[in-house]
Amino acid sequence: MSQILSPRFLPILMLVASNVFMTFAWYGHLKFKTSPIWIAVIASWMIAFFEYWFAVPANRIGSQIYSAAELKTIQEVVTLTVFAVFSVFYLKESLTWNHAIGFALIAGGAAFIFKG
Secondary structure (H helix, E strand, C coil), rough: CCCCCCCCCCHHHHHHHHHHHHHHHHHHHHHHHCCCCCHHHHHHHHHHHHHHHHHHHHHHHHHCCCCCHHHHHHHHHHHHHHHHHHHHHCCCCCCCHHHHHHHHHHHHHHHCCCCC
């Protein structure tokens, strides 16, 4: 348990939680396209408020171990992963081989950030 709460892993878990909230804030309203846009914006702001309660501490804690570029890279890979799951299970959109290849290329690029 202490390893999960360490500055190496806790920020990643917090960024996952943060991205779940942010993905719903940014894309959740797409299931409710008949609602007025102002309601979507307000609802998104309310959801994003909780996203910040995970993202800001994740970056503060993570900066003990990771550089800002590494934290941003982790966040981007987490974002793509969370979005892929969200897209398939919530929006009921399928991912294609083009998506998989594109995500893999991004992940490959992210790996270069962590090479010494």
